[in-house]
Amino acid sequence: MDQTFHSFPKCFVFGAATSAYQIEGGRSDDGKGPSIWDAFCDQPGRIQAGDTGDVACDHYHRWQEDVALMAGLGLKGYRFSISWPRVMPAGRGTVNAAGLGFYDRLVDALLAKGIEPNLTLYHWDLPQALEMEGGWRNRDVASWFADYAAVVARRLGDRVRLWATHNEPWCTAFFAHSHGIFAPGLKLPPRQVNQVIHHILLSHGRAVSALRASAPKPVQAGIVWNLAPVVPHGSGDVAAARRAWEFDNAWWLDPVYQGRYPELGWAQRGADVPEVQPGDLELISQPLDWVGQNYYFPIRYAEDPSAGPARARKMEAPASAPKNDWGWEVAPEGLTTLLNEFARRYGSMPTYISENGYCRFEEAPGADGRVRDAARQDYLRRHLLACRAALDSGADLRGYYAWSLLDNFEWSTGYKPQFGLVHVDRGTLARTPKDSALWYRDAIAAGGFEAPAERFADLLEPRP
Numbered sequence: 515m516d517q518t519f520h521s522f523p524k525c526f527v528f529g530a531a532t533s534a535y536q537i538e539g540g541r542s543d544d545g546k547g548p549s550i551w552d553a554f555c556d557q558p559g560r561i562q563a564g565d566t567g568d569v570a571c572d573h574y575h576r577w578q579e580d581v582a583l584m585a586g587l588g589l590k591g592y593r594f595s596i597s598w599p600r601v602m603p604a605g606r607g608t609v610n611a612a613g614l615g616f617y618d619r620l621v622d623a624l625l626a627k628g629i630e631p632n633l634t635l636y637h638w639d640l641p642q643a644l645e646m647e648g649g650w651r652n653r654d655v656a657s658w659f660a661d662y663a664a665v666v667a668r669r670l671g672d673r674v675r676l677w678a679t680h681n682e683p684w685c686t687a688f689f690a691h692s693h694g695i696f697a698p699g700l701k702l703p704p705r706q707v708n709q710v711i712h713h714i715l716l717s718h719g720r721a722v723s724a725l726r727a728s729a730p731k732p733v734q735a736g737i738v739w740n741l742a743p744v745v746p747h748g749s750g751d752v753a754a755a756r757r758a759w760e761f762d763n764a765w766w767l768d769p770v771y772q773g774r775y776p777e778l779g780w781a782q783r784g785a786d787v788p789e790v791q792p793g794d795l796e797l798i799s800q801p802l803d804w805v806g807q808n809y810y811f812p813i814r815y816a817e818d819p820s821a822g823p824a825r826a827r828k829m830e831a832p833a834s835a836p837k838n839d840w841g842w843e844v845a846p847e848g849l850t851t852l853l854n855e856f857a858r859r860y861g862s863m864p865t866y867i868s869e870n871g872y873c874r875f876e877e878a879p880g881a882d883g884r885v886r887d888a889a890r891q892d893y894l895r896r897h898l899l900a901c902r903a904a905l906d907s908g909a910d911l912r913g914y915y916a917w918s919l920l921d922n923f924e925w926s927t928g929y930k931p932q933f934g935l936v937h938v939d940r941g942t943l944a945r946t947p948k949d950s951a952l953w954y955r956d957a958i959a960a961g962g963f964e965a966p967a968e969r970f971a972d973l974l975e976p977r978p
Contacts, residue, residue, distance in 0.1 A: 520902050521962035527630065527913025528958045529591030530584070530935060531869050533637035533681065535567045536922040538597060540574030544612035547603025549639040550649070550690075551925075554697035565928030571920050571938050577620055579945070583936060584919065585627040587951055588958040592629050593806075593868060593915045594620075595637035595681065598662055605641030606658045614669055621673050632676040632866070632915070634738060635663055635721060638686060638696065638925075645698050650686065650710045660720035664728040671729025678806055678868075679718040679725075682740040684766065687711045695926050704786040712788035715769050719797035737770065738806030738868045743851040745973040747816040747829040754817040754826035755974075757782075761824040764859075771860040773799035782823035804912070806868030807856070809897075812848035812973055840873040840931055844893060846900040851973040853909050862910050870897050871917030871933040877948070878937070885937045885948035894950055895963065900970045902962075916954065920945070 522528075535551050542548070555566035573580055584592055598605065600613035624631050636659070640649055644658060663679070671677075680686070689696035692707045702710070722735045741763050746755040757778065764776040773795045780787055811831070818827035831843035838844060853865065872893035879885050894916060904911050921934035929940060935951035938944070947955075957963040 516966060517964040518967050519962055519964050520899060522898075522902065523905070524961065525912070527591040527866070527915075528954070529589050529593060529630075529632070529913060529915040530587075530919035531593035531632075531915040531917050532573070532919050532922065533595040533634070534597035534600070535570070535637070535639040536918070536924070537571040537573040537920055538600075539567065539569040539572045540600075541568040543574060544616075545603060545610040546597065546613055547599035547605070547610075548642040549597070549599045550642055550645050550697035551639050553642050553645070554699055557699070560699065561926055562928040562930060565923065567923045569943075570923045572943050573920075574616065576943070577616075578623065580919070581620070581623045581627060581629070583945055583947070584624075584629055587935070587947065587955045589629055590958065591632055591913055591915065592624055592919070593632040593634065595634040595639075596666055597639055598636065599639065599641040599643075601666060602641065602662055603643075605644035606661055609665055614665070617666075618669060621670055625673060630676070631674050632678070632868075633666075633670065633674050634678040634681045635659075635666065636679065636686075637681040638690070640697075649698065650691065650713050651702075651706065653713055653716070655713055656717040656720045659717040660724040663721040664724040667725045667728040667733065668730070671725070671733050672731050675734055676736070676804065676866075677725055677733050678736050678738045679721045680714065681738045681806075681868075682808060683711070683714045683718075683737075684740055684762075686714055704783070705788070708783065708786055708788040711765070712790060712794070715766070715798045716794055718770070719794075719800055722800050722802070723797070734803035734864075736802050736804040736806055738808060739766065740808045740810075740869075741767075741852055741856065742809075742811060742813040743848045743855060743973060745812050745814050745848075745851065747814040751814075751816045751826075754824075755815045757824045758813075758815045758826040759855075761826075767856075767860060769795055769798045770802070771799065784823070802863070804864040804866065805856075806866050807852060808869035808917075809849045809852055809867060810870065811843040812845055812851065838873040838889075838893075839875040842873065844872070844896075845973070846896040847970040847973055849897060849900040850904055850907075850970040853904050853911070854907075854972050855974065857909065862908070864910050864912050866912050867897075867901060867914045869915060869917040872950075873931045873933050875930055875932065877921070877932050879946050883946065885946055887948045887950045890935075890948065890950040891953045894954060895965055896968065898957070898963070899965060899968050903968075903970045
């Protein structure tokens with residue numbers, strides 16, 4: 515098959531992503547306070563194999579090694595999160611100088627290697643002290659979050675350009691407060707979950723204001739979504755897919771980008787709508803400078819009058835579709851669909867693919883020390899091709915962050931799922947770049963890569 519060299523703009527950010535609780539460890543080191551994930555992992559039966567993030571990848575102590583590793587791979591950007599309880603052990607009030615100093619040194623080291631930091635303020639590790647006061651169920655959390663954002667912005671805002679308020683707030687609301695599988699492990703009724711959603715959105719708006727008011731230099735504020743493209747299961751399911759978008763994705767996006775909750779989504783929820791106070795939506799919908807899209811797979815919907823307010827049922831991916839070890843469909847064209855649908859509804863804006871990665875179970879180096887992960891290498895190649903296609907179609911796509919830099923703690927599933935470009939031995943914590951990392955390194959150095967040309971059709975395009 516003919517090979518074509520697919521080049522990327524010089525300013526395109528090739529990066530990798532992590533989050534604080536998944537890699538840092540250092541559970542109580544240097545004054546860090548407990549998070550909801552510390553408390554959740556302490557509860558027997560919550561995490562597979564009894565795993566915890568107490569040590570994780572020990573990044574808190576090995577950060578210099580990890581920055582050198584990133585530099586060796588040629589990364590142009592590194593997306594990471596701040597541990598709120600490491601900076602403010604009680605969630606508000608006293609600032610922990612040692613915790614904030616850790617991120618200060620990390621940012622300096624990244625910049626010294628030519629790696630741009632992309633900072634997320636909240637990646638699910640709420641201080642446990644705030645959870646005891648109601649956490650995201652308490653409207654006051656929006657002010658607490660803004661105060662925390664101001665503390666970090668004053669310290670790092672002279673050097674960090676890209677700031678995200680939240681990572682995947684859908685997971686904070688549903689996995690943590692409805693399904694009970696993420697910390698703090700609650701199963702609330704729908705009206706309370708919708709109130710949690712509103713408080714999260716309000717905290718985003720307050721944090722954006724705090725960032726812009728507190729940073730010593732102008733910063734670019736954004737948010738990171740996990741928007742699975744919503745596609746019809748069959749030719750007769752287009753209306754079901756549209757209702758599902760309004761019920762799920764638009765419920766988050768319309769308040770941020772249009773200053774209102776979607777009419778259909780509001781009507782679908784009936785008595786379960788949240789309490790919204792005057793001025794809330796104006797605060798939530800402040801203009802943003804960029805958006806992060808975490809993409810893994812599409813979700814297919816079919817008509818089903820009995821399937822909840824949206825009358826749409828989630829369907830399994832086709833049996834013939836390629837999948838990773840977790841059973842997630844591998845569909846690079848879904849990235850094209852996601853970017854197109856977002857732009858159609860909310861307009862074009864600077865965008866980063868802020869997470870995208872391939873899961874395998876229990877990878878390990880072979881006898882020769884190599885981790886052969888051809889499937890992940892192919893996954894990276896094809897999703898980067900989809901990024902290239904998006905650029906060609908006019909998308910304002912600024913960069914791509916592979917998930918994840920390191921094999922890490924994957925929340926309630928522990929350490930069995932591995933997404934890392936770099937293998938981390940669970941006994942020694944030794945880092946070994948996988949074959950996919952070496953391919954990524956070479957692609958970054960060359961500004962592109964050779965691969966057969968491929969068309970990435972929008973999954974929402976009309977079918978014959």
